[in-house]
Amino acid sequence: MKTNHGYLIDMDGVIYRGGKLIPGAKAFIQQLQENDIPFIFLTNNSQRTRRDISTRLGRLGLQVTQRHVYTCADATAAYLARQKPNGTAFVIGEGGLLTALHDEGYSIVDKDPDYVVIGECRTFNAEAMEQALNLLLKGARFIATNLDPNCPTQQGTRPGCGALVAMLESASGRKAFSVGKPSPVMMRGARKELNLTARETIMIGDTMSTDILGGHQLGYFTVLVLSGTTHEQDLPDFSYQPDYVANSIADLDDHIITESCLSRDMSMSFESEFVHA
Secondary structure, X not given: OOOOOEEEEEOEOOOEEOOEEOOOHHHHHHHHHHXXXXXXXXXXXXXXXXXXXXHHHHHHOOOOOHHHEEEHHHHHHHHHXXXXXXXXXXXXXXXXXXXXXXXXXXXXXXXXOOEEEEOOOOOOXXXXXXXXXXXXXXXXXXXXXXXXXEEEEOOEEEEOHHHHHHHHHHHHOOOOEEOOOOXXXXXXXXXXXXXXXXXXXXXXXXOHHHHHHHHHHOOOEEEEEOOOOOOHHHHHHOOOXXXXXXXXXXXXXXXXXXXXXXXXXXXXXXXXXXXXX
């Protein structure tokens, strides 16, 4: 029997932080598994494949499979395959992005590509950026896996995909199309992986400008946890608000969330009937 709801769950700042599980994460995921509630982890990091990420989560104590993972690399590759099947791309990125593109029938080239695709990359150099710039100036289309300006690491913070993209945008005068959160391309793609409708989808994240914004724009029930990048004092700065706020995933319970989700839907239905009466 198909459940009537499921979860899209951000990882860094929600499930783990600094290489360790956040307290309560294992119990919450086990609750979903025991009750056959569908869920998928979302990440704007294109470096690793689904299998790599599921293995890493397993070593942290979460026994999940690669079908429980959806990355911005997967979303990007699927998007490009729909736009131009069996196309070509010049890529600045790592294994996760390259594997996803290959799996969708794309060839990686260094001359006359259909697309220049930029993802997370710890080993980029000036030569690769110069080549990407000239390919863009010659007419290649510009795709970013995400626009996150930086990435947290165990050593601190490093430039993210968005920083590389900004450099190329400035030099080329071209704007990149971004597929990762909060883009509806990725948010909708993840939902479809779970075979859910928008009303049945619950987004749990720690970042207002990606997780919560993306979910809000598509009508998902949004849950903000304060264990990551967004703090309670930041909320007044945003014109949109999450549907539910918790200190961390340890404070979340599927039954309470679904009751809150149902209350919101009933309220929205009442308002709609009132407006159209």
